[in-house]
Amino acid sequence: QQTIRVGWTIPAEESKYWMMRRPAEFPNIGKAYNIEWTQFQGTAPMTQALAAGALDCATQAPLSLANGVVGGNLKAYIVAQHVFEKAGGFSVYWAVMDDSPIKTIADLKGKTVGISVIGGGTQGPFNLLLKQNGIDPAKDIKLVEVGFAVSEDALRQGRVDAVNMNQPFAARAEAKGGTRKLFSLSQAMPNIVHILEACRADFVDKNPELVKAYVRDITSGMKKALANREETLKAVNEVLKAPIPVLETYLLKDNDFGRDPGAAPNFPAIQKMLDIYAETGMLPKLDVAQFKHSTIVAPLQ
Amino acid sequence: MRPVTPQKPASAIIEIESVSQVFQTSARKDHVALSDISLAIEEGAFVSILGPSGCGKSTLLYVVGGFVSPTSGSAKIRGRTITGPGPDRGPVFQEFALFPWKTVLGNVMYGPRQQGVRTTEAEAQSRALIEMVGLKGYENFYPKELSGGMKQRVALARTLAYHPEVLLMDEPFGALDAHTRTRLQNDLLNIWERDRKTVLFVTHSVDEAVFLSDKVVMMSKSPGRIREVIDIDLPRPRRRSELLLDPRYQKYVVDIERMFDETDPVGSPS
Amino acid sequence: MRPVTPQKPASAIIEIESVSQVFQTSARKDHVALSDISLAIEEGAFVSILGPSGCGKSTLLYVVGGFVSPTSGSAKIRGRTITGPGPDRGPVFQEFALFPWKTVLGNVMYGPRQQGVRTTEAEAQSRALIEMVGLKGYENFYPKELSGGMKQRVALARTLAYHPEVLLMDEPFGALDAHTRTRLQNDLLNIWERDRKTVLFVTHSVDEAVFLSDKVVMMSKSPGRIREVIDIDLPRPRRRSELLLDPRYQKYVVDIERMFDETDPVGSPS
Amino acid sequence: MMPQLRSTSIILGLAPIVLVIALWQGLVSFGFAPAVLLPPPGYVFGRLFQQLVTWTFQQEIAATLIRLFAGFAIAVVLGVSIGIAAAASPAINAVVRPIVRVLAPLPKVALYPALLLLLGFGHGSKITLVAADALFPILLSTYYGASTVEQKLIWSAMAAGTPRYQILFKVVLPAAMPSILTGCRIGLVISCIVVFLAEMITSSDGLGHVLVTAARTFQAVDMFVPLITISLLGLILNGLLGAVRAYLLRGFPEA
């Protein structure tokens, strides 16, 4: 019986949460193969762990994965996708206080702006938008790192003039009121892919059947998550420890991220993101094809 | 044993009234170090305490110094109960207790500086005292660099430097050779005669006690009590060479030594 | 000053050959504690060292003990150069150096246990020694609960307990009252006569030195040298009461005391 | 004699560091670690010397040092004074002891988000975090050092007329100095770690920030430059502390 070492994070990998929390629903887990779960703080450490060979598969953001490839000699396949920004759904946005004089992106000039991770996945589209509005992100604003969890507080306390918002914090902040959306990432590009599942190429090549089984389970996990919202809420609650009433306000609703029913990666969208990163100078030009495995990719039945 | 009635002359500067001191040992047993001690010391008197090792001499000095408060009874200075140490009573500890982070000069200057004497003056006085105890040239040595007897002399100088009214000296010459000892005995007597200090002086040498004192307190063990108080009726100023030939002096020494032999110095803890 | 030629009889157990000891003080100056000391000690001899405070007596014992290595010269035991301490030479330190985490009994038993003596036997021996030094009943006291003199006696017992061939005693009776001191002198003499140990004995009491020794080494300061070596030609076994009346004894004492007075004990550091 | 002793001890001290660097080189050369995770030491030191002369890198170092020193200084002042006060006064001890017991083992990083909001993203929050983490080792050492001060030293000073509160400065403080300095040494190392950690979590400057930005983009060499820098800073600061110690404790037998 083989084991696959998987890294995960919070908050939006419902398929994996199902696999962790409801293993009985998956005929193979714990029988045909085992999963050793390790949770990480953010995707960047997981990239390092993949590069160091300490993990076999992990949740990744396009940028962190690309960074691993460029700087860390990482070879990996994108085998599934967790969430993306669907049209009309949630898009990571920058919020300001209701009474703030900042009305447009151009008003951000000279202000203090919070971003969850400097140099992180959201910064490419963010920089693009600023540039389009005549702001040099390096000189014209003061950028500070404010994790999503404290962004609402930082904004309300006046520590920042604008800050990025993500679920579930956005839902919570909106429920309280007093803030408004300034702009969202979807303005830079539609259907941004936020997190996906990547596996080390050497591991996949050595254990194709094992990874196949894993991807199959991710696919079916995604199905179950979408099919049974009630149970998904419970599983997410167990993992995130966020109260169900809060989750209820957004999870798998219209104001949430999008999920592909088969967890299929949207390679063109990812390519577009890589292009934006290249355009903003965060990465050299990359071709998404190198992340594509011919057979092992969701959806797998 | 004869009961000792406390003598309380009008001019007593220190009165010890039925003081007992009980220590708790680690074995959680009570150990009586002093048992019902009463003693009055006149102003300006030179009183020696003699007694077998472990009979409570040091403890008695601690009580008068105000460092420990007795389990029962009380000690008074000029009629006020002693509740703590004060610059009126200067101790010279058996273990020296020099400040390791200060040089010889720093140790000796500590008291005068503390009393508000100006630095230059304090230094001059201290240097004179250091010379008196024979440590000229060692001013900048740290205590760890001194021999046992040298440390003892620094401790003596440190206490003399701030001119306490009452000196509480615990075997201050114990680690000194005969010659140095004699010199310092004379120096001490000179200071005492000049300033009329009150001195409470613990010693193991009967000679020394008789030579220096107005009064010798003999303690006995099991547990620490006063056995006898002997007035030494010898003329002052005393000179060792004369005194050695004085039959009264010799009689005192012989008497006290005999008394010692009668006591059993080897008691067991109560 | 007369130069002292090293005497080296065939049976010398300890030979000190032009030993000098220089300390570096914190003030970064060299301080000469011993200067060109040569001395031979015969097997089974009782040798006392007399000298002014700070003349280097303790330092000399440390060299023989092997605790410090001399800056120049060497010390030998039975012809072998001393490179470190060993159970053949037992020190009694001026500062006692008891193990504070052990009780009186624990301290005394430490040596015998280390030598592989069985616990019950070591305990019996140790209890006997503790009784000998007059501390019966204090077996379970910790050092911090003892008086100065009591600590000193524990230190003595601790060293006697493991039967070193050579005893290096640094004022071992300095903190004791006259009575206890006399008793322990006698005990020490008995042990010495029974086991024919070699004893190197630092003291400040001329009396004591003459009473106990075969040979008295007089040191002088500025810097620490041997001034005189005096053979004490008195019959053994010696009994204090007899000796006190012996004119030869008195002459030794008076001679040595006079010599002392001739030296200036108060030197300045070189 | 002394200079010779010092040079042998310097050689002895350098030896293991050279060994570590050799081991590092070996790990890289023999492929135990890919160069993207562990760059060869030659590269790292080369980059370090390049960087050291640049104004921007010096500013990063300055930012880190300001936080480090400020936090450490606050920790020393608070730790020593509270520790001595607790040792000297049973009343204060009764209050301080349980508070220390509760607060000391708390993971202070968990409070960092709250600190950020309270004190902002600048120096304040990081200095506070450093001080909070370095405080307790110093406080505990001071407390134990001060409560075992030889009784008779205090008695001697009191008898010389030293007022009670002055005893704390004139006797307890110097007598507890060996223990206090040991606490400071530990506090200093912790300060180095924590200032770095704080900068790694949220910051826009400082060595920790340099490190995370390099780490995210897998610039292994640039990641090791701040690491080596903090390491060297630790060594230098500790050397300084050692000199201070040798001076302050020159009278003590162990110095």
Next chain:
Amino acid sequence: MISPSALARRAAPVLACIGLLAIWQAASLALKNDSFPTAIEAIRAIPDILGDRESLINILASLRRMAVGFGIAVSVSIPLGLLMGRSRAVAAFFNPLLMVIYPVPKAALMPIIMLWLGVGDITKTLVIFLGVSLPVIYHSFEGAKAVEEKMLWSGAAMGLSPAQRLVRIVLPAALPEILTGCRTGLVLALITMITSEMIARQSGAGNILFNALDMGQYDTVFAMIIIVGAMGICLDAFFERVRARLVRWSEPQFDLPLSFS
């Protein structure tokens, strides 16, 4: 029968804790800051954590790692520290090395540590080990340096070999100082037990805490902080008891006569 002063002494810790909570409550009410919940909110979240079987398993996993890390650290650091204290050469050898290694934040070395040791227990135990060993080494070091020379000489004269002297004289003589180091080590063990789970998490108390932190569930964060504080009190009280037994011989005989009461 308890005298009033003894009663006051007993009550002092409780009062101090209540006082601390009261200050917290007041501060959080005054600051009105979501990431700084009130004491009452935090206390209310405790039963949820302690009532949850999974959380308990998590906490126990952390404690186990802590115990292992602490145990190894103490058993390695004390001999090393003592050796450094008694031998100039050993001190000269290790001192700079330690001072180069310790200031490096372990979190920054995670990629390499993961490379060799993975992300599991070993890595976290190593982090705890490093945290604990720092104070223990240095307190043992200084404690051993301060051992009175003549005690060692006495031992040597009784025929103790250098190794025996280290164990039978330096160790007990330096024990009070070593235990001070251990107590600081205990504090650091609890802290590193939590922080070692910050970046990579599998199970543990830090897992709960940092998850809550990432999710902005500040009442849980602070409830965990209270729980860790409570563990600190218990471990510390236990430790003090052990300490009192081991070094009774070194306790000062009188309280510092300095009370300002």
